[in-house]
Amino acid sequence: MTGLAGHGGVVAAYARCADAPVARGDQVDGRTVTGFTFDPAPVSGAPGDRLLVAGDHTLTRPPDRTVPSAADSSVRIIRSGPSPVDSLEGDTVTAAPPRLRAGYERVVVAMGDGGRFVTALLDALAARHHTTWLVGGAVRDLLHDGSEARVNDLDFTGTAGPGELTELADDRRLRRHGLGDVVCRVSPQLVWSVRPEESPVSRLIEYRPLALEEFAFPAYGGDLATDAATRDLTVNALYYDHRRDTTADPTGLGRAHLAATPRVMAVGYEGDDPVAQARVVFRCLKFRLRWPEAEIGGAVEWIGALPADFADRIPADGWPRVNAAREMCVPVRDRGARESALAGELGPAAASLVKAIQERTG
Template identity: 65%
Template sequence: MSARIAHQLDVYACSPQSPVARGDEVEGRTVIGFTFDHDPPAGEPGDRLLLDGDQDLPRPPARPVPSVLDPSSVDITRCGPTPADGLDEDALTVPPPGLRAGYERVVDGMGDHGGLLRGVLDELAKREHSTWLVGGAVRDLLADGAEAQVHDLDFTGTAGPGELNEVAFWRRRRRDGFGDYDWRVSPQLVWSISPQEFPQRRVMEYRPLALDGFAFPAYGGSLATDAGTRDLTVNALYYDPRRGVVADPTGLGHTHLRAVPLVMAIAYRDDAPVACACVILRCLKFGLRWPDADIDGATKWIGGLPADLTARIPAEGWPRILTTWASCVQPRHRDTGQKDLARRLGPVAAALVAAILERTA
């Protein structure tokens, strides 16, 4: 078992040079989060500052995030919580050696792309941002150690998409074997970078720590808040490669991963119909992958959803659901496999699968 980190809040304590964070004060007003403008004026990175009073805005304000590189430009008072705020005392632990070794092996195996990824993380660290590997990669490295088969590297952290675009000075360089790269930001604020010649081959994906309560996607939340936007507890485990720390914000990820059989329980804590439908589809994905898993937790969560969930999905939400379904359910399972599992997960899951099959017929 991993050793607990002492004084866990101090691990992520800020300094006067740290980026502005939620809970700080800027010019006497409290920072309540951040968001991103997908069409900023020329020369602006796009990250936007949310201050107390912005909770009911219908769209992001045109207020840039102040830079701490020029302290004279804005009055910043450091009084916000750390990303680890609110976690139980044993939520941060020292990972087993195999996790670090496996992570380094995966990055090294990416060749030039691995160097690019390290460049991103190093630049964010210089700016005192915190970054975590999250999701399936952490799950598999914890379960299988240094030889784990890891396919995707997904990250989260305190930096916004605009700042990642800003530090991407290397995306047009060819020296040291690097080619040209393109970046994009999804509507859900997922920043990704891909080689121009292979746009579907993403070197990395990064979604800043999620924050709810706004009419638009926002970021700047804590690890605990972000974990509530993930699908399964075993996929809500976070690894900080710079500090060598694993975070288990739900308090259940380690336990459910070590259980025999593995436990499929839900980490997601919102009630948005489209997102709930996508979590159900993720349950299908992992239920088909792990046929012996304990699905009682997933079944209980799905059973607590509105019986008419499918009818509550707006027309504009179906493209996201169908895309998620196509990536979660392989063709060989699209006949009996997914139907059988959906029935085991409950009537809501069965109705969702039926609606999807009708739309894709």
Template identity: 80%
Template sequence: MARVAGRAEVFDAYARSAHGPVARGDQVDGRTVVGFTFDPHPVSGAPGDRLLLDGDHSLDGPPDRTVPAAEDDSVRIIRSGPSPVDSLSGDAVAAAPPHLRAGFERVVVSMESGGRFVEALLDALAARHHTTWLVGGAVRDLLRDGEDARVNDLDFTGTAGPGELTELAEDRRLRRHDLGDVDCRVSPRLVWSAAPAEFPPNRLMEYRPLALDEFAFPAYGGDLAADAVTRDLTVNALYYDHQRNATADPTGLGLRDLQAAPRVLAVGYEGDDPVAQACVILRCLKFRLRWPEADTARAAKWVGALPADLTGRIPADSWPRVRAARENCVPVPDRGERESAIAHELGPAAASLVRTIQERTG
């Protein structure tokens, strides 16, 4: 029988490397690193990852400051920052059950050349001492349904930025094994995606770096605790690290809610962005439709605490994003009376949101 790693051993596996990338809390030439961002339209130089230092919280956009490479001897780097798991406690990080690794590897193999690309990219990130976690629906379904679970999407998070991922994806050394042509993109919310060049809608993977909700613009470089509360439901805030074969449940509620009978729909999102709140409501609708037996009491409590005028707080230019979320979350046969009934169960803010979407879409 395989030996199960203890909690301390799993946490020790995340100790910062002396040769690893710069992280939040480190010192760069005497200044403290407070995060990172991505500049798609720099004044000078190529688009890419940017370093945020103490004093940058007042900025309204990315600074013209690149991220120093780990081996850059011209920059004095003191790696004094914590690892992304250091703020977690108890049993939040643990050795993964065997079926999780087997299930993930089965999915990657089934993707053929796309899977080889994903595997090569993850290996390249690990070689640079980055940590990458599979997160969201794939982890949820593999934990709940076993290694034969149906996995539709591979979503990742980690310590690397979208600029570095694009750099790695275009590296000839990564692409030497018949991986096919890949189209890489970065969204305004710093979601990096890779898709076959001949079939752009068929994404191989998406990657959003560990969230950091402290700036007037999208930033990254937080830890797992900070990232988890930017996600929608507790059952979707479960993380799997294939390199270390470890799971993380930063909220301490995800596994419990997933394994409950009936399953529990509970919101983990703690932000106050009305657009994100509206999208979380729609995600609650999605899983209430998928899991009709689910306990929605905690989701309804969260919705009940939202501002009564939530729909009025959504900027006009953000409604396309909200409508797109509804398109993704509510199947056509369930639109109309069915979605209205569930929204009413969740609370006034949900009912108002669905009614407004229906009025706007006709």
């Protein structure tokens, strides 16, 4: 960040180069790129990242169209698309405070071989001109608690797809740090995770590419503003780019809500997927338990706007994901009466959701 002054200088640091990876808004052989997806079981070819172009919004499954390499001279690429930060304004992208970089590096070093693997993976992505951000709880806690922060998970987002990440993780040159073989997984929601083969529970990182919710299937390739609108709370929609040592607050509220006394619990999610909405409700319950002193007016307002039949709109195949959210967010000791009471404080939709899941799980 040395020599970069003001929002304009920070944003300029994200300017796309001549051999940047293909992005949304580019032209590939005369067709406009509208996004990307991942196909785990293609009709032909190997599983991997797929290119979406104008006209693909009518598709019900990923097309059989691979993403061209930036170095592929047989494909004509016109890089007319913006960078992921171009739509952000004001002071939403700024130089990071020193404690954030120091805290992040302390966490990575403490991971030992796993941390060296994560660093090598991020370096390999940067060498391909991808941008990667740490996002979510780690950024929130490092910004708020500094050296005292207890970071349990490293969650990332960025411009690379899960197929390319698996390709890099499988490269033995990346694993020269003594970690050994790794196991990669891509969830149906395109969350890519990696763990050491010999340690099934030791997840190194999770990575969900910048979200894009315009297709009938999970897609990626959006910008930071689009991605932030798929996150739960404003304080969890804060992004840190270690390579450029910058932070981004796309909602314009996350930093202020985190620094407030008491801190503010407000929802940033803007989608209408009932499963995702239910997961957000349980995230609100989690932080209501963790931060009993927090100002919850923003969360109450968002939950109050949910439809009265909210729980009834959750499809049968969505309840396992909702139940998983409850398992992660509400400790066993707090389920039952305490869970119901806190849900009642958040609003009728939260109360009805908790009642429905209690009835389902007995």
